[in-house]
Amino acid sequence: MAFVFKIFKTVRTHWKKSIAFTGISVYGVKFGIDKYEDEMLRRQYCAEAKVYGDQIAQFGGPNRKITVFLNPAASGTESKKLFEKNAAPILYLAGLEVNVVKTEYDGQIKEFFKFLERKHVDGVVVAGGNGSLLEVVTGMMRKEDKEFRQMVPVGVIPTGKTNKFATYFFGSDKQKVRRMLDSAMAIVKGATQKIDVIKLQGEDGRSTYALCSLEMGAYNDAKVKTPKYWFLGPLKKRFTYMWATVKRWPPVVGGTLEYMEAKETDVPKRTEKKKEPQKQQQSWITSLLYKITGSKKPVQAVQIEEEEDEYENEVLVKEDVETVEITLTSNLDKPQQKIKGIQMGLGPENISKTDFISEGWRRLNASVWSVGSDDNKQILCRKVKFTPKVKNGEELWYSIDGEQFEALPVEVTLLKNKLNVFTSVDKSPS
Structure with missing residues (x-):
């Protein structure tokens, strides 16, 4: 009992050290x-x-x-x-x-x-x-x-x-x-699955390919600058959106946008290749492994590969835009979507500083996969062309699958079922 009282007295005397310990x-x-x-x-x-x-x-x-x-x-x-x-x-x-x-x-x-x-x-x-x-x-x-x-x-x-x-x-x-x-x-x-690929072609004809998204605008710029405020510890992720409202306001990006809206009535110029996909042959050893381990036998992807689509009577809508952000996504997380295309999101033209900070903080708790905001104007497109308006001395950047690229004129299309990837069995097509 004396030992217990001694410990209690020590904690009471040195309570700060005790809490830290x-x-x-x-x-x-x-x-x-x-x-x-x-x-x-x-x-x-x-x-x-x-x-x-x-x-x-x-x-x-x-x-x-x-x-x-x-x-x-x-x-x-x-x-x-x-x-x-x-x-x-x-x-x-x-x-x-x-x-x-x-x-x-x-x-x-x-x-x-x-x-x-x-x-x-x-x-x-x-x-x-x-x-x-x-x-x-x-x-x-x-x-x-x-x-x-x-x-x-x-x-x-x-x-x-x-x-x-x-x-x-x-x-x-x-x-x-x-x-x-x-x-x-x-x-x-x-187990494998065929997925769509985003093609981004520059004016020089060179193409870069991505799987997830392209983002441009104030929210992406603020997010990219987060590591600069490392000295703020866990507060840096919130501070970056607050500081963005001080340095440059309004945080709009502008440019010329051309896009072809995706519709069910779109008629391709050339038909898809109707080759029957070859089923991957499973050896008797492989089949035996699934019986021994009790694992579910993976289903190999069997979708027919589609060619890049060009459409009859292709009409592009052209407009000059000024917006807080532009996002282009592949909709990989929506495999059941009937019409395939590039999902374009356009943020508001004007936004208050309070709303900007609130939306930025909201995105801190969003999933890594989410892009933009559901409140943005959403348009499903077959093709998107964007020519950014860059002021003298200004640098604009795209975030393509999380990597930074200089913002230059770009044409974006979706190539369907172009890449074969390893996936977990429950994500494999059945």
């Missing part, structure tokens, strides 16, 4: 628990992957060849460590033949694709963030061998700070470790 202790305990749960999760996924590898080794099945493009600079140089600790063991234990290519400079992945052939790989994997994935998609789409992207699926290991695409297929509500483990197991299990 208690806070640190609670944080330490939570940190330890999280690390333990992550380790148990890794062991669980590795045990599942080992079943696949053991069966392939026992029955002499062929090893799938996977090329991994690893960006060591992603996630503050933590990308390599995250990949080797979480994803790599699963891929190796599953019996995959893994070739890791560490990138050293921007554009290297696109150059590598010029020499990559189908006989070299059965799948391409990106371990990094938005920028690395953007390079892989662009490299795939620029290849002269058009069957390459149909036969070779793309996988994503989200080791970067942000990866919008991975949050759709593997969940934005999951902890980072689980998301990486799920993405690695998707590659092992081999």
Whole structure:
């Protein structure tokens, strides 16, 4: 009892130190628990992957060849460590033949694709963030061998700070470790899905390809500047929207907009290729693996690839716009949408500082996948052309799948069912 009174007296005398010590202790305990749960999760996924590898080794099945493009600079140089600790063991234990290519400079992945052939790989994997994935998609789409992207699926290991695409297929509500483990197991299990690709063509004829969105305007500019206010800690994300109302107001972007609105009555100039898709042959070893593991057999994507659409009596609506923001999205999160096209969102022409700050703060709690606001004017388009109006000494930027590009005249179209990607079984088409 005397010991208890002694502790009570010490806490009462040094209450500030006691509070600090208690806070640190609670944080330490939570940190330890999280690390333990992550380790148990890794062991669980590795045990599942080992079943696949053991069966392939026992029955002499062929090893799938996977090329991994690893960006060591992603996630503050933590990308390599995250990949080797979480994803790599699963891929190796599953019996995959893994070739890791560490990138050293921007554009290297696109150059590598010029020499990559189908006989070299059965799948391409990106371990990094938005920028690395953007390079892989662009490299795939620029290849002269058009069957390459149909036969070779793309996988994503989200080791970067942000990866919008991975949050759709593997969940934005999951902890980072689980998301990486799920993405690695998707590659092992081999379920694939055809998805649409956004084509962005400049005046010089060169094209960049994306999967999610293009954003431009005050909200994107404020979000990009958030890291500059690192000294404010957790308040920096809110401060950036407040500071945006001080430096430049009104925060409008202007330009000439041309678009063709998507309608059910649109008639393509040339018909789609009606080749029957070839079903991927499953070996008896693969079929046996699903029986042994109890996993649901993945359904391979069988959509017919469509050509880029050109339409009869194509009419473009042309108008000059001034708006707080412009967004163009692929509607990947709306697979059941009857009419495919680019979803264009136009923000208001005028907005009060209070409303701007409130909307910016609202977006802090929105999912990583969400783009713009539901209150923006929404138009579903077949084609969008935008020529920004840039004042002398002013710099305007597009955010394309989270990466910054100088705002230049651009034509945006949606290419349907152009890319084959690894996905979780429950997202695979049935």
